[in-house]
Amino acid sequence: MPETLVRLDALTKRYGSSRTAGILAVDHISFEVAPGEVLGFLGPNGAGKSTTMKMVTGYLPPTSGTAHVCGLDVTRDPIGVKERVGYLPEGSPLYAEMTPLQFLRFVADVRGLKGAAAKAAIDSAVARTHLEGVLHQTIDTLSKGFKRRVGLAQAIVHTPRVLILDEPTDGLDPNQKHEVRQLIRAMAREGGEAGKAIILSTHILEEVEAVCTRAVIIAKGRIVADERPAALMARSRYHNAVSLALCPPAGTMIFDELRKIPGVREVEDHGTDQTKDGVQVRCTVIPKKGSLIAPEISHLIKARSWQVDTMRVESGRLDDVFRDLTTDKA
Amino acid sequence: MLRGATAVFRRELAGYFSTPVAYVFIVIFLILAGVFTFQIGGLYERGQADLQPFFAFHPWLYLFLVPALAMRLWAEEHKSGTIELLMTLPLSRAGAIMGKFMAAWAFAGAALALTFPVWVTVNVLGSPDNGAILAGYVGSFLMAGAVLALGSCASAGTKSQVIAFIITAVLVLGFLLAGFSPVVDFFRGWAPPSVVDAIASFSFLTRFEGMSKGVIDARDVAFFATLMGVCLAMNAIILEAKRA
Numbered sequence: 001m002p003e004t005l006v007r008l009d010a011l012t013k014r015y016g017s018s019r020t021a022g023i024l025a026v027d028h029i030s031f032e033v034a035p036g037e038v039l040g041f042l043g044p045n046g047a048g049k050s051t052t053m054k055m056v057t058g059y060l061p062p063t064s065g066t067a068h069v070c071g072l073d074v075t076r077d078p079i080g081v082k083e084r085v086g087y088l089p090e091g092s093p094l095y096a097e098m099t100p101l102q103f104l105r106f107v108a109d110v111r112g113l114k115g116a117a118a119k120a121a122i123d124s125a126v127a128r129t130h131l132e133g134v135l136h137q138t139i140d141t142l143s144k145g146f147k148r149r150v151g152l153a154q155a156i157v158h159t160p161r162v163l164i165l166d167e168p169t170d171g172l173d174p175n176q177k178h179e180v181r182q183l184i185r186a187m188a189r190e191g192g193e194a195g196k197a198i199i200l201s202t203h204i205l206e207e208v209e210a211v212c213t214r215a216v217i218i219a220k221g222r223i224v225a226d227e228r229p230a231a232l233m234a235r236s237r238y239h240n241a242v243s244l245a246l247c248p249p250a251g252t253m254i255f256d257e258l259r260k261i262p263g264v265r266e267v268e269d270h271g272t273d274q275t276k277d278g279v280q281v282r283c284t285v286i287p288k289k290g291s292l293i294a295p296e297i298s299h300l301i302k303a304r305s306w307q308v309d310t311m312r313v314e315s316g317r318l319d320d321v322f323r324d325l326t327t328d329k330a
Numbered sequence: 331m332l333r334g335a336t337a338v339f340r341r342e343l344a345g346y347f348s349t350p351v352a353y354v355f356i357v358i359f360l361i362l363a364g365v366f367t368f369q370i371g372g373l374y375e376r377g378q379a380d381l382q383p384f385f386a387f388h389p390w391l392y393l394f395l396v397p398a399l400a401m402r403l404w405a406e407e408h409k410s411g412t413i414e415l416l417m418t419l420p421l422s423r424a425g426a427i428m429g430k431f432m433a434a435w436a437f438a439g440a441a442l443a444l445t446f447p448v449w450v451t452v453n454v455l456g457s458p459d460n461g462a463i464l465a466g467y468v469g470s471f472l473m474a475g476a477v478l479a480l481g482s483c484a485s486a487g488t489k490s491q492v493i494a495f496i497i498t499a500v501l502v503l504g505f506l507l508a509g510f511s512p513v514v515d516f517f518r519g520w521a522p523p524s525v526v527d528a529i530a531s532f533s534f535l536t537r538f539e540g541m542s543k544g545v546i547d548a549r550d551v552a553f554f555a556t557l558m559g560v561c562l563a564m565n566a567i568i569l570e571a572k573r574a
Contacts, residue, residue, distance in 0.1 A: 058417075089415055093410055093415050095341075095412055097348050109336075109337035109340065110334050110337040110420065110421055
């Protein structure tokens with residue numbers, strides 16, 4: 001069992017008075033995060049992601065339960081926890097009237113970094129977030145992408161072992177999202193197994209596939225899944241499904257033929273297109289749970305000499321799994 | 331206990347000067363102080379080498395100027411969400427409160443110090459009791475601190491700087507009027523003398539009057555110090571209440 005950097009013990013937050021029941025925003029959430037892990041914390045808006053992160057970072061007091069960071073209990077030693085965590089709050093709030101350099105100096109100052117140590121720490125954070133060009137511009141005048149990078153630089157200036165990022169790519173354009181993800185991946189690799197634990201919340205599922213080693217999904221304040229992204233995708237009805245675009249000879253009942261293959265659950269019709277080779281049919285063949293149907297389908301296609309334009313085996317669709325897990329809970 | 335106070339102090343103080351707030355405040359403060367002293371107070375006409383007319387208007391000047399220095403202290407943090415950033419840095423709440431308060435107080439002190447030409451003027455024209463003038467400055471500085479502490483406390487409870495300003499100005503007005511003769515007379519008409527005295531004892535006007543004339547009474551100093559302490563403790567309670 002490797003050392004754990006973050007441990008949540010039945011962490012619970014109830015808003016409003018306990019007599020009137022109030023709103024149970026976070027309901028006994030427990031999990032552990034080991035060094036080297038990048039944990040994607042998923043859930044619909046209002047599921048309790050931000051509230052959970054605010055409790056782990058010591059901003060909100062839990063109603064019951066607690067969280068440990070590097071062995072320190074956040075309810076007993078909040079300052080000790082804050083020293084060890086780098087935190088990007090939701091929306092990356094910043095002091096708009098300061099320049100990134102002034103802001104990072106302030107953060108380094110509060111974190112007890114002085115003189116040459118502070119300078120080295122700031123230089124390193126600036127280099128990793130590529131802020132060199134805007135250091136002397138007021139934060140107010142920066143683009144959203146730069147502002148987010150300032151927020152990230154602030155979170156890593158003291159090289160914390162635990163990074164907690166609340167929706168680090170929310171509201172950014174695709175290029176900026178890509179940059180931020182690259183940054184997170186780079187930070188995750190630093191130090192390898194003895195390295196950092198990163199928790200990031202998101203509702204963008206591609207992000208989980210792109211950067212996370214593990215995904216925890218919560219809905220209505222409770223954990224509904226805690227798996228590797230690949231395992232999560234395997235839950236999808238599209239896992240090992242085969243998407244086809246082909247031009248069969250006129251009059252062929254290809255859906256009927258495909259449905260006859262053992263292991264096929266259903267065929268989704270995606271419509272037809274007129275091409276120079278005739279009518280192109282697009283569909284996705286969905287397997288029964290656990291069946292592998294790709295070989296049978298290619299066998300059928302070869303046997304009938306259908307002209308295939310594309311054939312792709314799907315690994316699964318996270319949004320599909322996400323919807324299943326987060327909506328049908330009573 | 332006060333962990334993070336110096337870092338917050340430095341940031342806040344620099345913050346005043348990175349926006350026009352500092353310059354606008356200082357210029358308006360100095361102009362008004364001058365107008366009140368020379369035009370309305372009649373410093374020259376009185377023919378006395380002291381700063382009575384200068385200090386006499388400070389309570390009224392502070393009524394609407396100093397709350398403007400305090401209004402953004404916490405309201406701005408609530409509004410922009412930086413409160414979450416600040417409170418997840420390894421500093422204590424008391425440190426953050428003191429850092430902010432001391433920065434505002436130091437700034438007010440700097441503005442007050444920039445009125446030194448008035449002091450130079452009376453020294454050129456006559457030979458005033460400089461000890462008394464120093465006492466007046468100390469009193470004025472203490473009163474500014476009390477207003478700022480009230481303002482910081484009001485600012486902690488709201489996202490809106492305007493609301494923080496209005497609440498502070500109304501509170502300060504209350505503390506001023508408590509010793510204003512028409513108000514005291516009004517209470518004297520029907521309330522028992524002990525109540526009238528109690529109300530008057532909370533007045534910035536009576537507390538400041540002695541010091542502006544050169545008498546530093548420990549009770550007056552204790553009054554302002556206690557008021558600051560109570561307000562800043564309330565400030566901490568309000569922040570804690572807003573957190574949960």
